[in-house]
Amino acid sequence: MLSNSTLEPAERHTKLPIPTPPITKPPQYPKYLYFAYGSNLSPAQMKSRCRINPTHSATPLAIATLPSWRWLICEAGYANVLPRPGLRVANQDSENAHKIPISGAEDAVYGVLYQMDIGDERILDVYEGVDTCAANAKAGDGVPISVRPKVQGNGSYNKWFVEADVVKWLDGAEGVKGLGDKGRKMPVLVYVDENCVRLAEPKFEYIARMNRAIRESVDLGVPIEWVEEVMRKFIPRE
Secondary structure, three states: OOOOOOOOHHHOOOOOOOOOOOOOOOOOOOOOEEEEOOHHHOHHHHHHHOOOOHHHHOOOOEEEEEEOOEEEEOOOOOEEEEOOOOOOOHHHHOHHHHOOOOOOOOOEEEEEEEOOOHHHHHHHHHHOOEOOOOOEOOHHHOOOOOOOOEOOOOOOEEEEEEEEEEEEEOOOOOOOHHHOEOOOEEEEEEEEOOOOOOOOOOOHHHHHHHHHHHHHHHHHOOOHHHHHHOHHHOOOOO
8 A cells, every 4th residue: 555644744755665556457547647847857766766667657758838837945845836826725825925936037837748657646646745535625725626636635745637838749759649739738737735835945855856857857858048047046056
């Protein structure tokens, strides 16, 4: 059984080992892609985490953006994103959240898209500290249930399902372009920490992982100008 209940919230997505869930045959892929914006921008890290089908689940397929979202290092010491105005729960519309700066001249968060095997998504849920026993969200929470099916509960992050704008397709993406709107807008899974929205410094161990993620994602096509303008406010060079 996958469990992260013995870990502190800010540590759940760094501690090892995490049990490998049963392998499904044939592989099963959801009808959405995974939008990575933190240390999982690194395909090398993704390959080390996705143990069910690493060759597929850790292959970067596209560079994409979440328009009007904001990128930050939050008080947990890790990367987080603030959804666009009009798509926020109460804590994401707080005084602390209003201090989060716009993410660069483009006012968008850049990320790398992956298509994860269902089993690898379950593994990543544990790394990200998702509370799989959290209650179902309610229509009055301010965000459509289709976007946010559950509340965050006791988890470190919650699973949101939104659309991302594809900026650049990468090699090997031919099989997934049909999931979205003519290959331009794609349904994606984003891990969002709804509770931690205060600007802070990264944990020491996270700095090296983020610098690797920056190097690898820039090589894939994330604009270095955006990295310098947004990420480097929080992540020092090694």
